[in-house]
Amino acid sequence: MSNDLGAGRRASTATPAQARDDARGRAGTAVEAMPYLPPSSSPHVPDGVDPGDLVWAETVAGPGYAHATLARGSRIRLEDVTGDACAHVVLVSALQRSERLNVADTQKIPWQAYLGAGHPLLSGDGRVLATVVADAADGRHDAFCGVTTLASNHARYGAGEAHSATPAGRELLRLAAAKEGLAPRDIPPSVSFFKGVRVGADGALEWTGGAGAGAAVELVAEVPLTVLIANAAHPLDPDDRYRTGPLRVHAWAAAASSPADPWWTATPERARAYLNTQQHLLARGIR
Amino acid sequence: MTVTWATYEAGYFDRSEAYVAGAAVLDHEIAPRAGWSAVVRAGHVLTLVDVGGNQSGDCLIYDAVDHEERYSAQATIAAQRNAYLVEGSVLLSDEGRALMTVVGNEVERQDTIGGACSKESNTLRYGHHTMFHHACRENFLLEGARHGLGPRDLVSNINWFMNVPVEADGTLGIVDGMSAPGKRVALRAERDVLVIISNCPQVNNPCNDFNPTPLRAIVTDPEGRA
Numbered sequence: 001m002s003n004d005l006g007a008g009r010r011a012s013t014a015t016p017a018q019a020r021d022d023a024r025g026r027a028g029t030a031v032e033a034m035p036y037l038p039p040s041s042s043p044h045v046p047d048g049v050d051p052g053d054l055v056w057a058e059t060v061a062g063p064g065y066a067h068a069t070l071a072r073g074s075r076i077r078l079e080d081v082t083g084d085a086c087a088h089v090v091l092v093s094a095l096q097r098s099e100r101l102n103v104a105d106t107q108k109i110p111w112q113a114y115l116g117a118g119h120p121l122l123s124g125d126g127r128v129l130a131t132v133v134a135d136a137a138d139g140r141h142d143a144f145c146g147v148t149t150l151a152s153n154h155a156r157y158g159a160g161e162a163h164s165a166t167p168a169g170r171e172l173l174r175l176a177a178a179k180e181g182l183a184p185r186d187i188p189p190s191v192s193f194f195k196g197v198r199v200g201a202d203g204a205l206e207w208t209g210g211a212g213a214g215a216a217v218e219l220v221a222e223v224p225l226t227v228l229i230a231n232a233a234h235p236l237d238p239d240d241r242y243r244t245g246p247l248r249v250h251a252w253a254a255a256a257s258s259p260a261d262p263w264w265t266a267t268p269e270r271a272r273a274y275l276n277t278q279q280h281l282l283a284r285g286i287r
Numbered sequence: 288m289t290v291t292w293a294t295y296e297a298g299y300f301d302r303s304e305a306y307v308a309g310a311a312v313l314d315h316e317i318a319p320r321a322g323w324s325a326v327v328r329a330g331h332v333l334t335l336v337d338v339g340g341n342q343s344g345d346c347l348i349y350d351a352v353d354h355e356e357r358y359s360a361q362a363t364i365a366a367q368r369n370a371y372l373v374e375g376s377v378l379l380s381d382e383g384r385a386l387m388t389v390v391g392n393e394v395e396r397q398d399t400i401g402g403a404c405s406k407e408s409n410t411l412r413y414g415h416h417t418m419f420h421h422a423c424r425e426n427f428l429l430e431g432a433r434h435g436l437g438p439r440d441l442v443s444n445i446n447w448f449m450n451v452p453v454e455a456d457g458t459l460g461i462v463d464g465m466s467a468p469g470k471r472v473a474l475r476a477e478r479d480v481l482v483i484i485s486n487c488p489q490v491n492n493p494c495n496d497f498n499p500t501p502l503r504a505i506v507t508d509p510e511g512r513a
């Protein structure tokens with residue numbers, strides 16, 4: 001759980017003036033999970049990134065959620081600060097809301113079930129929404145299990161509501177979606193970073209856990225993109241105490257993928273996915 | 288040239304019969320390449336017959352009243368801790384609640400990770416010359432539109448009679464099927480559900496042996512007099 005350092009009664013709030021003084025006196029409190037404004041003021045600027053290029057900097061509480069709509073070419077870094085985070089991610093095109101992450105195509109088109117560096121995150125429209133361009137998490141990710149539900153968290157932890165200490169991933173995604181003008185029907189199957197699952201020949205799922213504190217992945221937005229993130233315990237996490245930890249998010253202005261990037265031509269299927277994306281943007285005058 | 292081949296009748300076809308006894312509520316042959324949908328009432332059993340063998344039946348399921356609650360491959364897979372559907376698999380919604388249960392299954396395992404084919408993904412998988420091949424996503428959109436559903440309502444689906452192995456290094460793909468003419472799967476509705484099926488028109492991979500054939504859908508009321 002995130003702490004609420006600085007919360008609670010401090011002084012008399014009997015009059016508006018006193019209440020205003022009290023409210024204003026609370027600002028400036030630094031806690032572990034909070035957004036950094038302006039983004040260039042982040043105390044955790046990723047190595048090699050010019051702080052002036054940052055467009056989003058936030059430490060997401062565990063459990064918690066975050067969301068943003070980003071320009072094409074934004075590079076998004078997610079970091080599992082303590083090794084206990086799990087970032088459930090949904091991507092929706094900001095150009096047309098009906099185009100969103102399609103997990104089946106994301107696994108089927110590259111002929112690869114497991115996410116890693118160079119993996120395209122595909123929409124159901126034959127295009128690349130984002131590319132996993134760096135993986136410093138040893139491939140400990142999952143595209144099979146999605147998020148927990150209110151029902152499953154009630155059964156396992158006794159509660160799953162957003163206001164509880166053990167919120168379901170889906171409840172958090174519903175809120176992130178709503179803040180971006182999206183409805184529950186806009187939440188398709190998601191991908192999960194920092195907690196791994198492997199599938200046996202008989203289909204049985206094996207939990208492989210996380211890669212430890214400091215694990216990170218980086219994505220590049222290939223189209224103008226709405227990103228929804230729920231930081232919540234993975235459905236297969238064996239820790240009955242609801243494992244969760246802070247998730248650090250940074251995004252900065254960079255470049256979308258180009259034919260010079262090795263993942264563009266890694267397989268013929270991916271090359272055609274990038275070509276479809278390129279044409280989709282060209283037609284709209286987006287370069 | 289637009290590819291339109293399909294086999295509507297053949298000597299090897301086996302139309303079988305309903306998996307459970309009871310009153311026939313509905314009995315429909317889904318033509319090769321076509322879409323189909325029906326509301327299946329709580330307690331009724333939907334038998335799907337693979338008439339020609341190895342014919343993928345792409346399937347989406349919704350709560351009949353609240354379409355926002357729909358089948359979730361991920362919730363289903365996570366709850367049973369297995370990527371494949373077999374007899375006893377409970378098909379869960381995105382809210383983690385039961386929509387249907389697999390009460391009968393005559394093939395080794397059923398797929399829910401391979402997703403549906405689409406004109407768009409066909410261009411990635413096989414080349415841009417396949418753009419005008421009909422696809423399951425087209426069937427889902429047209430059949431769904433009859434119930435007020437659109438592209439925002441399409442999610443990872445089930446592929447009855449399709450075979451998708453996952454190898455140790457994560458390599459996965461649609462390979463030759465394990466079904467045969469007359470093989471069945473039977474689903475009991477745990478509440479009133481809307482079932483949409485696309486009889487897969489794909490002719491670029493073995494999900495239907497490169498030859499679209501019919502599927503027979505029978506809804507039975509086990510409580511009713513046969």
Ligand SMILES: [Zn+2]
Binds near residue numbers: 345422486
């Ligand atoms: Zn298909």
